[in-house]
Amino acid sequence: xxSVTQPDIHITVSEGASLELRCNYSYGATPYLFxxxxxxxxxxxxxxxxxxxxxxxxxxKGFEAEFKRSQSSFNLxxxxxxxxxxxxxxxxxxxxxxxxxxxVFGTGTRLLVSP
Amino acid sequence: DVKVTQxxxxxxxxxxxxxxxxxxxxxxHENMFWYRQDPGLGLRLIYFSYDVKMKEKGDIPEGYxxxxxxxxxxxxxxxxxxxxxxxxxxxxxxxxxxxxANVLTFGAGSRLTVL
Numbered sequence: 634x635x636s637v638t639q640p641d642i643h644i645t646v647s648e649g650a651s652l653e654l655r656c657n658y659s660y661g662a663t664p665y666l667f668x669x670x671x672x673x674x675x676x677x678x679x680x681x682x683x684x685x686x687x688x689x690x691x692x693x694k695g696f697e698a699e700f701k702r703s704q705s706s707f708n709l710x711x712x713x714x715x716x717x718x719x720x721x722x723x724x725x726x727x728x729x730x731x732x733x734x735x736x737v738f739g740t741g742t743r744l745l746v747s748p
Numbered sequence: 749d750v751k752v753t754q755x756x757x758x759x760x761x762x763x764x765x766x767x768x769x770x771x772x773x774x775x776x777h778e779n780m781f782w783y784r785q786d787p788g789l790g791l792r793l794i795y796f797s798y799d800v801k802m803k804e805k806g807d808i809p810e811g812y813x814x815x816x817x818x819x820x821x822x823x824x825x826x827x828x829x830x831x832x833x834x835x836x837x838x839x840x841x842x843x844x845x846x847x848x849a850n851v852l853t854f855g856a857g858s859r860l861t862v863l
Contacts (some may be wrong), residue, residue: 673785676838723790735781736852740790
């Protein structure tokens, strides 16, 4: 069965600094990979997704992620963090070889942005 | 603006009560999901449905049931609420299709407290 590991529970970044959130997945076939963001009291919003092709994908709000098959990773990056980026971020992997698709989520990383 | 609407944002129930959580989507999506979100555990899939009157167990179905009588509506039922079901419940939907089916649109969540 597929699984997702987000090793960092909390990360604090200064406003204007760069950000990288780690995500490692376990899946035998080519995965579909996703990053979602959850602002306080809200549902999850899709930031970006990887299905195939270019391994560097661009998302909303200036985020990007890079798929590295050799490392089974899909890390999320942003060059300059804004205070409004403070939220919880979830990495997820989707099945690609079954008749029904569903997502498996990591445990999330909470981003704190300091002034 | 397309969306997934969860009828109750906050609920407080007593142990043993029957609880209904309602979810409606206006995107004509075939797939609908109920997740449970707990700190440190991320999102865990309770049940999903890929068509009207069809349902499949997710990873943690015990203590829950679901109903999908219409395409746009997916209900989560707690037959006899227990304190360990205190949690945030997230509904989501997605279209069919190999890739698109994994792109979930989430509701804002229903926070249930069982006393």
